[in-house]
Amino acid sequence: MTTAGSSVRANVSEEEWGQRVDLAACYRLVAHYHWDDLIFTHISARVPGPEHHFLINPYGMLFEEITASSLVKVNLQGQKVMPSPHEINPAGFTIHSAIHAAREDARCVLHLHTLNGVAVGAQKAGVLPISQQSILVLSSLGYHDYEGVALNEAEKPRLVADLGAKSFLMLRNHGLLTVADTIPDAFAFMYVFEAACAIQVRALAGGGELIPIDPRIIAGAQAQVKQVTRGAGGGLAWTGLLRRLDRSDNSFRS
Numbered sequence: 001m002t003t004a005g006s007s008v009r010a011n012v013s014e015e016e017w018g019q020r021v022d023l024a025a026c027y028r029l030v031a032h033y034h035w036d037d038l039i040f041t042h043i044s045a046r047v048p049g050p051e052h053h054f055l056i057n058p059y060g061m062l063f064e065e066i067t068a069s070s071l072v073k074v075n076l077q078g079q080k081v082m083p084s085p086h087e088i089n090p091a092g093f094t095i096h097s098a099i100h101a102a103r104e105d106a107r108c109v110l111h112l113h114t115l116n117g118v119a120v121g122a123q124k125a126g127v128l129p130i131s132q133q134s135i136l137v138l139s140s141l142g143y144h145d146y147e148g149v150a151l152n153e154a155e156k157p158r159l160v161a162d163l164g165a166k167s168f169l170m171l172r173n174h175g176l177l178t179v180a181d182t183i184p185d186a187f188a189f190m191y192v193f194e195a196a197c198a199i200q201v202r203a204l205a206g207g208g209e210l211i212p213i214d215p216r217i218i219a220g221a222q223a224q225v226k227q228v229t230r231g232a233g234g235g236l237a238w239t240g241l242l243r244r245l246d247r248s249d250n251s252f253r254s
Contacts, residue, residue, distance in 0.1 A: 008069035011082070015048035020068035022183040022238075023055050023108075024252040028245050029187060030112065031063040035194060037113040038062070041175070042089075044096040045183055046107045052076055054100060056093060058086030067254045076101055091151050098156035099163060099179060108186035110178045116197035117176035126170055129213040130203055133196040136189075139221040142166045146173040168193055180234070187241075188234025 009017050023045045030036050030043070039060055047053040055071040057063070073082040078093040096109045120127060127137055144162040147155050163169045167189055169177040176197070178189035203210055245252060 013048070017068065019045055019048060019183070020055060020071050021253050023071060024066050024068045025242055025245055026108075026110070026183050026187050027057060027063040027066040028249075028252045029241055030190075032245070033191075033194075035112050035114045035190075036063040040092075041112050042092045042096060043108070043110045043186075044093070044100065045109075046100060047073060051081075052100070053081055054096070056088050056096070058084070059089040059092070061086075067252055069254060091149070094150045094153070094156070095159060095177070098160050102160040103163075103165075103179065105181045106179045107181045108179070108183045110186040110190050111171075111175060112177075112190065112194075113175040114194050114197070116194055116201050117170070118174065119201050120197040121170050121172050121174060121176070127196055128200055128203075128210065129215070129218060130210050131196055131199045131213075133192050133199060135213055135218045135221040137168050137193050137196050138218050140167040142169045144169055144171050146171065182233070182235065184234035184238035186234070188237065 008020075012020070023043060026043050026045075039057075039062060042056055044054050044056045047055060053073055053075060055073055057066055058070050058072050061070065070086060072080060072084045072086050072088050074088060074093065075081050076097050078088060078090040078097060080088075095111055099106045099109050126143060127134055127141060129135065129138055142162045142164055144159050147158075159169075163177075163179065167179055169179070171177060176190065176193050178186050178193060180186035180189055
């Protein structure tokens with residue numbers, strides 16, 4: 001008996017299958033941490049190889065349901081380049097395609113509507129330098145003003161310009177976005193981004209004067225993170241996160 005998973009795996013490279021497993025795991029982890037917004041955000045990853053092809057979630061599936069084989073392979077225009085029974089939300093790929101096209105290093109783009117992220121995105125001052133988590137975000141953070149639901153192609157160059165070469169982008173009144181050359185790094189960046197926002201919401205709710213962090217510490221944040229993670233970045237925790245998923249439900253690998 002041939003399953004959908006085995007059929008897809010037989011028709012892609014081992015490198016692509018590995019990318020599919022990691023991306024499916026990333027979707028499951030977003031659901032695990034309750035960062036998902038029903039079906040309405042996206043994580044995309046570039047398929048290894050010379051083609052500019054990308055993997056994205058099938059429209060209508062909950063993040064907790066996504067598997068390696070259910071991910072849809074598309075080109076920069078959001079058109080399927082491999083047979084799939086699933087469709088995607090072309091509007092959802094607007095933000096992702098703009099960044100993938102502009103940044104060769106953007107092998108993974110992770111965009112979420114977390115409650116804490118949207119709350120801080122609605123605050124005029126944005127991310128405040130008040131936590132250890134915030135210093136990494138602030139060392140590579142851009143802001144993009146809200147222009148409505150991401151349907152307008154004309155918004156793409158403005159979004160790309162606001163992101164620049166940074167790893168973190170706060171979409172004002174909308175949500176959070178991280179960019180990295182690996183899926184583990186994009187996830188780790190989002191974990192820190194969301195944590196910084198959650199801490200800020202709680203600190204502001206607690207009242208009293210906040211203690212800002214010295215800008216000189218922020219300037220050295222990226223070097224400090226490299227030292228702490230021994231240069232492995234998000235990959236240092238990734239295998240442990242995969243073990244967590246495997247213990248509860250390893251169907252993301254199918």
